[in-house]
Amino acid sequence: MANLSAQLLAIDFSGLRDEIFPDTENHVIEAGWFVVNGSVFSGFVVVVLLLLAALILRLTVIRRWKTTPSPMQMFVEWLVSFFDKSADEMCDRYGTIMGPYTLGAAAYICFGVLIELFGLRPAIADLGACLALALCTFLFIHTIGFASNRARRFKHYLNPINIVSDLAVPVSMTFRLFGSILSGMVIMDMVYILVEGIWYVGLPLVLPAILTPLFTLFHAFIQSYVFASLTLTFVQEAAEKVPRKMRKPKPKRAREARAL
Amino acid sequence: MELLIATIANFLATDGALLGAGIAALTGIGAGVGMGIATGKAVEATARQPEAVGKIRTMLMIGLAFAETTAIYGLLVSILLIFVS
Structure with a gap:
């Protein structure tokens, strides 16, 4: 046991800082004006993988669409109808736009985190990626708000607290996503680093295998679901019809009095 | 006297950041209490009306995401204090 504690004391965590906040001068790809850091590179990999997966599904499963579905068709149907149904429930008229958007954002977040399992830096552990996703949501919220309420939407901005809370939405979405993914990473x-320092009986094999599902898989699914449902909630709030001002009916007694 | 001031300044520059990181992690207390209350109420609601479990789950998830945000802010602040300063 003394051996193990000596090993534990000998580990140095000084490399952790470079892992979390890598040097800005250190790029993965550098070809003329095309300069890319680790997160953006894994983002490109995720996009290519997702497009390939979509192409393969389009060519194999969707071409052979049957009334007695195969397991893969069941999975695709469940996935698409899960997002479509919740989008339809939350914002009924704009569900056809919001369903595909939430599915796409959730898929990007989920696979952007899961790529950590292959040793790359997760695509979402970068403030720019989170800000881009949050700004997409911000754009959807306000476009749909104006499309649904037209000029009456401006009445919403008469209260200055509403302006502040609208501006806080992208900031809070950015930091929620970034913080949770960064903490997992x-x-x-x-x-x-701990496992590199310890070469004790099988521990290097067992410890990451137990902890990876907790901190990577769990986070990936939960955060993508939370992002999708928060987007839908905000859009629903923006798409709500502002009640028209009811014209006051004239007091009945006065009219009767005039008739007399 | 000058030695004392120098010591205090040195302490604030190096160990003060670590102390602040520790204090920032206390945000976990509030988030933990809030999430516990929310989950307990959701369990009560499900026991009272088991057929509404789908709606309750969606609302619980959104509420937990909001409650979790403060804890994540604290975590982010403490990570920045440890590694960036």
Whole structure:
């Protein structure tokens, strides 16, 4: 046991800082004006993988669409109808736009985190990626708000607190996503450094295998679901009809009095 | 006297950031209490009306996401204090 504690004391976590906040001068790809850091590179990989998966599904499963579905068709139907149904429930008239958008954003977030399992830096552990996703949501909220309420939407801005709370939406979505993904990444990097230092009976094999599902898989699905449902909630709030001002009916007694 | 001031300044520059990181992690207390209350109420609601479990789950998830945000802000602040300063 003394051996293990000596090993634990000998580990140095000084490499952790470079893992979390990598040097800005250190680029993965550098070809003339095309300069890309680790997160953006894994983002490109995720986009290519998702497009390939969509193409393969289009050519194999959707071409052979049957009334007695195969397991893969069942999965695709469940996935698409899960997002479409919740979008239809939340914002009924704009469900046809919001369903595909939430599915796409959730797929990007989910696979952007899961790519950590292959040793790349997760695509979402970058403030720019989170801000881009949050700004997409911001754009959808206000476009649909204006499309649904036209000029009456401006009445919403008469209250200055509403302006502040609208501006807080993208900021809070950005930091929620970034913080939760970054914390998962930090914990996993710490575990990897710890495991490098310890070469004790099978522990290097067992410890990451137990902790990875907790900090990577769980986060990926929960955060993508939360992002999709928050987007739908905000859009529903924006698409709600502002009640028209009811014209006051004339007091009955006065009219009767005039008739007399 | 000068030695004392120098010591305090040195402490604030190096260990003060770590102390602040520890204090920032206290946001977890509020988030934990809030999430616990929300989950308990959701369990009560499900026991009272089991057929509404789908709606309750959606609302619980959104509420937990909001409650979790403060804890994540604290975590982010403490990570920045440890590694960036």
